[in-house]
Amino acid sequence: MSTPPASTTHLVLIPSYNPGLKVDETVRAARAQWNPVWVVVDGSTDGSVERLQGMAMNDPGLHVIALPTNRGKGGAVLAGIEAASASGFTHVLTMDSDGQHPAELIPRFMAASQAAPDAMVLGLPKFDASAPQIRVQGRRLSNLFADIETLWAGIGDSLYGFRVYPIEPLRTIMRQQPWMRRFDFDPEAAVRLCWAGVRPIQIEAPVRYFRAHEGGVSHFNYARDNLLLSWMHLRLVAGFGVRLPLLAARRVLGRETV
Template identity: 50%
Template sequence: MTSDSHVVVIPSYNTGRILVDTIREALKHWQPVWLFVDGSTDDSFRCFLDSPEDWPGLSVFVSSENEGKGATAIRAAKEAEHAGFTHMLLMDADGQHPAKEIARFMGLSRSAPEAMILGQPVYGDDAPWVRLAGRQLSVGMVWLETLGGGVGDPLVGFRVYPVKALLEAADNTRFARRYDFDPEMAVRLFWRGTRPIRARISVIYVSPEAGGISHFHYLRDNLFMIWLHLRLIIAFIPKCIRVAQLSRHFRSLEKAGS
């Protein structure tokens, strides 16, 4: 499917050989696809630059420095707005997210263009238990920061953003430039009145033998998330009445199925 309003954005940092498979699958299900290379040093993206004629529908943006997922996503949103796109679907480059779900998520976004469409994970037996245990902190804290307003799991990076709302939310914080991007943007967009719509997706953990690469560090990144939620809780306190109103409103919309 092609679109002049919705674009697929895939940030990549040293993704390795699985990047080619991710891009190929994304292009099967949607065009245009934008690849944002965030300071990669492994040349995993080189084939797209050397033979662009083999990748119709793909645009490649290369940064020489590693700025982080959040900074890359914000840069992509600015490029999307400049190009006239109203929405972007963000997905990981490491093969965790099923490209076959792109069209379904884009359809949900077209039906509710004011909303953010948030992937809700369904894990298989390949999911490391230590990752599942650690993410429960963010799930619980975001429930508190939105008073149960419907964000659900805030860490899955497969989601559709309204570009203008995303840029406005990003302008309100100097953080959310690295791995804190996904949970912080979900919360800040909620606070701004962007409705969350949840949609289930299967999340795959690709083994190293199959080309899977993870840049996740359990201790460092979980400490980073603790700091994130301390910041959000402090910012939440003066907004709590407004957040309670939004939570009731969004829950009523979800209950009504509208």
């Protein structure tokens, strides 16, 4: 397999929990677009860790971190960025292991990050007919809260996990916060990074939902995860109230310099 030249600053980070066979396709697609690719296997019990480790034995551009127990998406990302920082990397592109995110756009997102290393590059999802409408409509409320909490700083979609993060600001925030470890990771990371002055750049990207007969696996639980999001936004609204003067001043000064 031909492979892109290895980056010393940017890597693809794929948190993975019991994704089924889709993770194999996802990793191959990501490796065709970028080098290196790291997978954090988050306590999976579906045999994927053994398959991925077998792939990595024959591919120096693929690295597998196997966590002994499930820590949640945010916990897996934190484990990955801690290891990436220790290896000298400065940025990670996160993508889901279930094939929903467009690997072919990895180079474009990485190029945007390399051109603006102080920013985070956030995917703006374009849904097709495969997307469950209850989830498409439901995410609008989370997006509205994220806009309010950041004074419309430009997050776009708070829940879409196809993103490039600068490692050190994200690592600092996650070390300070006991939350951000499960389904609440993506929106809280975007909001808190905005609060820290990391500006968002939006790039449109498609998202595809696979049905069970197509190999799709979903761990989303409507009751549990919506409660988790509600608790997260309660925390963020409280934090927003404290930060409102600073956020307002930042917006005013930003407008004055345009």
